[in-house]
Amino acid sequence: MSEMNREATTSMPMTNGRAATNTTARRSTTNRRARARQTAHDERLERRRAGKSGFSNPANPRRSMMLTLICGLFVAYCLFPFVYLLVNATKTQADFTSTFGLGFGHGFALWDNLQTVFTYQDGIFGRWLVNTLLYVVVGAGGATLLAIMGGYALAKFRFPGRNAVFVVVIGAISVPGIALAVPQFLLFAKLGLTNTPWAMIIPSLISPFGLYLMWIFSDQAVPTELLEAARVDGAGEFRTFWQVSLPLLAPGIVTTSLFTIVATWNNYFLPLIMLKDSSWYPLTIGLNQWKDQASTAGGQAIQNLVITGSLVTIIPLVIAFLLLQRYWQSGLAAGAVKE
Amino acid sequence: MKFTKRAVALVGAVIMLAPLVACGSSSSSSDSGSATTSIVVWSWDSTVPRTVAGFEKANPNIKVKVTNAGTNKDEYTALNNAMSAGKGAPDIAQIEYYALPEYVIRDNLQNLSSLGASSYKSFYTPGTWSSVNINGGVYALPIDSGPMALFYNKEVFDKAGVTQVPTTWDEFYEAAKKIRATGSYITSDTGDAGFFDSMTWQAGATPFATSKDGKTVTIGLTTDSGVKKWTAFWQKMINEDLIDTKTPGWSDDWNKGLNDGSIASLLTGAWMPYNLLSGAPDGSGKWRVAQMPTWEAGGTENSENGGSSLAIIKSSDDAKVKAAYKFLDYVAHSATGIKTRVDAGAFPADNDTLKSSDFLDATSLTDSNGKANEYFGGQEYNKVLAKAATDVITGYKFLPFEVYARGIFADDAGAAYTDKSITLSQGIAAWQKNLTKYAESQGYTVK
Numbered sequence: 001m002s003e004m005n006r007e008a009t010t011s012m013p014m015t016n017g018r019a020a021t022n023t024t025a026r027r028s029t030t031n032r033r034a035r036a037r038q039t040a041h042d043e044r045l046e047r048r049r050a051g052k053s054g055f056s057n058p059a060n061p062r063r064s065m066m067l068t069l070i071c072g073l074f075v076a077y078c079l080f081p082f083v084y085l086l087v088n089a090t091k092t093q094a095d096f097t098s099t100f101g102l103g104f105g106h107g108f109a110l111w112d113n114l115q116t117v118f119t120y121q122d123g124i125f126g127r128w129l130v131n132t133l134l135y136v137v138v139g140a141g142g143a144t145l146l147a148i149m150g151g152y153a154l155a156k157f158r159f160p161g162r163n164a165v166f167v168v169v170i171g172a173i174s175v176p177g178i179a180l181a182v183p184q185f186l187l188f189a190k191l192g193l194t195n196t197p198w199a200m201i202i203p204s205l206i207s208p209f210g211l212y213l214m215w216i217f218s219d220q221a222v223p224t225e226l227l228e229a230a231r232v233d234g235a236g237e238f239r240t241f242w243q244v245s246l247p248l249l250a251p252g253i254v255t256t257s258l259f260t261i262v263a264t265w266n267n268y269f270l271p272l273i274m275l276k277d278s279s280w281y282p283l284t285i286g287l288n289q290w291k292d293q294a295s296t297a298g299g300q301a302i303q304n305l306v307i308t309g310s311l312v313t314i315i316p317l318v319i320a321f322l323l324l325q326r327y328w329q330s331g332l333a334a335g336a337v338k339e
Numbered sequence: 340m341k342f343t344k345r346a347v348a349l350v351g352a353v354i355m356l357a358p359l360v361a362c363g364s365s366s367s368s369s370d371s372g373s374a375t376t377s378i379v380v381w382s383w384d385s386t387v388p389r390t391v392a393g394f395e396k397a398n399p400n401i402k403v404k405v406t407n408a409g410t411n412k413d414e415y416t417a418l419n420n421a422m423s424a425g426k427g428a429p430d431i432a433q434i435e436y437y438a439l440p441e442y443v444i445r446d447n448l449q450n451l452s453s454l455g456a457s458s459y460k461s462f463y464t465p466g467t468w469s470s471v472n473i474n475g476g477v478y479a480l481p482i483d484s485g486p487m488a489l490f491y492n493k494e495v496f497d498k499a500g501v502t503q504v505p506t507t508w509d510e511f512y513e514a515a516k517k518i519r520a521t522g523s524y525i526t527s528d529t530g531d532a533g534f535f536d537s538m539t540w541q542a543g544a545t546p547f548a549t550s551k552d553g554k555t556v557t558i559g560l561t562t563d564s565g566v567k568k569w570t571a572f573w574q575k576m577i578n579e580d581l582i583d584t585k586t587p588g589w590s591d592d593w594n595k596g597l598n599d600g601s602i603a604s605l606l607t608g609a610w611m612p613y614n615l616l617s618g619a620p621d622g623s624g625k626w627r628v629a630q631m632p633t634w635e636a637g638g639t640e641n642s643e644n645g646g647s648s649l650a651i652i653k654s655s656d657d658a659k660v661k662a663a664y665k666f667l668d669y670v671a672h673s674a675t676g677i678k679t680r681v682d683a684g685a686f687p688a689d690n691d692t693l694k695s696s697d698f699l700d701a702t703s704l705t706d707s708n709g710k711a712n713e714y715f716g717g718q719e720y721n722k723v724l725a726k727a728a729t730d731v732i733t734g735y736k737f738l739p740f741e742v743y744a745r746g747i748f749a750d751d752a753g754a755a756y757t758d759k760s761i762t763l764s765q766g767i768a769a770w771q772k773n774l775t776k777y778a779e780s781q782g783y784t785v786k
Contacts, residue, residue: 093617093620094620094621096591097591097594097595097598097618097619097620097621098595098598098599098620098621185420185424186423186424189420189421189424189425189426189427190424190425190426192426194421194424194426194427195427272409272413273416273417273420276381276406276408276409276417276421276427276429277406277408278406278407278408279406289383289407289409289410292383292409292410292413293383293385293410294589294594294614294617294618295410295589296383296384296385296410296411297384297483297485297608297610297614297645297646297647297685297686298384298385298386298483298610298612298613298614298683298684298685298686299384299385299613299614300385300613300617300707301594301614301617301618302617303591303594
């Protein structure tokens with residue numbers, strides 16, 4: 001609607017002949033400028049009208065200095081740690097302790113820092129990175145797969161005990177994972193699985209929130225009629241799931257996997273108590289170990305490596321968010337409007 | 340996206356196999372070959388792993404894996420977890436002197452006397468030897484020590500007109516006033532229990548004691564004269580704003596303060612030089628070391644701060660215990676093992692090294708690029724520190740739950756430093772009360 005409105009108003013000056021007096025060479029740019037000016041003018045009028053009538057066009061909202069300022073503050077607040085990381089990753093250890101925290105140091109040491117991060121202590125940082133990737137791919141990937149299959153089954157099949165499962169899932173969401181970490185540790189110790197990657201992977205496979213999300217999403221996104229049609233055509237349940245339902249669930253899958261990936265990537269407490277072998281550490285525990293080194297007797301302070309390592313640690317997450325953002329948005333909005 | 344059955348099977352198979360492959364590599368290394376014994380060592384000290392190569396060369400049938408399971412308190416938590424789970428504890432663990440009694444009383448550690456350590460008394464400094472000697476047994480071997488010393492920034496002291504290093508606490512107080520006048524603080528303290536222990540120890544305090552059977556604990560913080568002496572002095576320093584009570588030790592701001600001179604000196608353990616070198620690089624050439632100020636002119640009393648030992652976790656596997664002891668002996672008692680670690684920055688706990696001319700004549704530290712750095716302006720700093728090690732008062736005892744006690748110190752006494760809403764002696768009294776309550780809840784009789 002709004003697009004059409006704007007088109008209609010901006011096309012008016014062209015029809016009244018003002019634009020026709022220009023030479024053809026300059027015509028297009030002048031036209032464009034005039035049109036932009038006219039659009040801005042019309043939008044301003046529209047906003048003023050909206051201010052009086054109380055109805056505003058969502059595509060041309062009224063501007064509020066206050067809200068802009070508050071939003072700006074929040075943006076600054078959210079970006080602050082990131083800026084701090086970026087700035088301080090360029091400093092040497094000497095500059096880090098001697099120069100202002102948000103200003104640059106005397107030299108630009110980002111490349112040196114990156115190189116040292118990956119070579120320090122025989123390149124153990126690379127090992128931690130690989131470990132984290134393993135936990136994310138197997139743990140978060142498995143959690144997503146289980147959530148999809150479970151959520152889909154709960155949404156699309158009727159079976160006894162379904163409501164009981166619902167109660168358990170909702171209950172499980174309200175129990176923080178940290179509360180379960182110690183009992184899990186004792187259990188895993190009895191099984192002899194502590195200090196192995198299993199101790200990190202198996203608990204990561206469970207994502208009650210992901211299951212709930214996929215349940216709700218499957219309920220909305222997969223029409224029961226479609227499943228009936230597939231069954232009538234002779235497809236088995238597995239084939240129906242993989243070939244008919246899964247493509248429809250893509251936005252939900254992306255949302256769930258983002259949640260589980262972030263949860264596993266950032267998991268700190270579980271590996272802290274489960275893993276005591278530094279060659280199985282994920283990045284979170286490894287970086288903490290580096291941070292603590294400065295406060296040990298005779299230990300070398302490597303705050304520059306901790307900062308640079310942290311930057312390297314968050315980059316994959318930033319990339320994942322940017323790439324999957326499109327799917328994610330459509331995933332969250334699914335079911336908001338009846339189509 | 341198209342999914343075929345085969346693709347599903349493949350994905351499933353990969354998901355299940357990946358960790359298997361990963362596990363396989365770890366388990367195969369732990370029990371390869373029947374003749375080799377492999378031992379696991381938990382240590383956060385970066386100099387301990389350096390000794391492994393030399394040890395394995397001399398003992399080809401023992402494989403040592405050193406892992407950093409967390410720094411001090413984190414490691415103790417992990418150790419306690421593994422012990423209560425009954426699985427996953429290492430063969431050897433690095434344990435600081437202050438935490439040692441509680442593991443001994445809980446019977447978690449191997450008594451090393453019968454393995455040959457009982458004759459090592461004259462090998463170690465008096466302070467460290469008394470720390471590993473508990474209830475008549477030897478439960479760990481010292482790997483480093485932290486006799487207290489005064490590290491000070493000479494440039495800031497000179498600028499403030501403090502040309503003579505304070506040798507008594509009265510002089511320290513006068514120096515603090517002069518330094519405060521220039522804008523800097525003589526030192527910082529935001530309520531550190533380890534520092535409190537060291538300082539009261541030096542004042543002759545013995546607030547804690549545990550009976551031989553480990554059932555009765557004495558907590559005498561409020562009645563001990565040494566504690567009173569130090570508390571009154573430190574209260575005066577806090578009241579007159581002569582120490583920085585806002586900058587927590589080991590924070591980035593603290594390092595900045597040491598680096599730019601706004602914190603002008605440190606009362607801390609002899610292991611500090613390498614921390615200063617990397618934490619306060621701009622202080623190079625400006626800092627010096629001196630003996631701790633004492634309560635009487637001409638006194639020499641000293642105490643320890645920090646320092647750790649390696650202990651063998653109790654086990655029924657005799658071969659492992661023997662192999663573990665061999666490694667322990669190499670790291671903590673053999674000349675080559677000790678030299679490897681001292682060269683990398685550890686402060687020794689043995690008399691031979693403390694008397695060796697190599698060690699005493701050093702005038703420079705080696706920085707991370709391998710270059711010599713005359714951080715203490717060419718001073719033979721180890722001569723000062725070695726003397727400090729011989730002056731340590733023996734007989735100071737830690738609580739059998741010292742780790743917990745230090746953890747709650749700031750809750751009880753922290754306000755005396757940070758917002759000054761209570762006095763230090765009120766804070767200490769609250770600490771005494773809570774420690775007594777905790778001891779009773781743990782089944783101790785408190786005297």
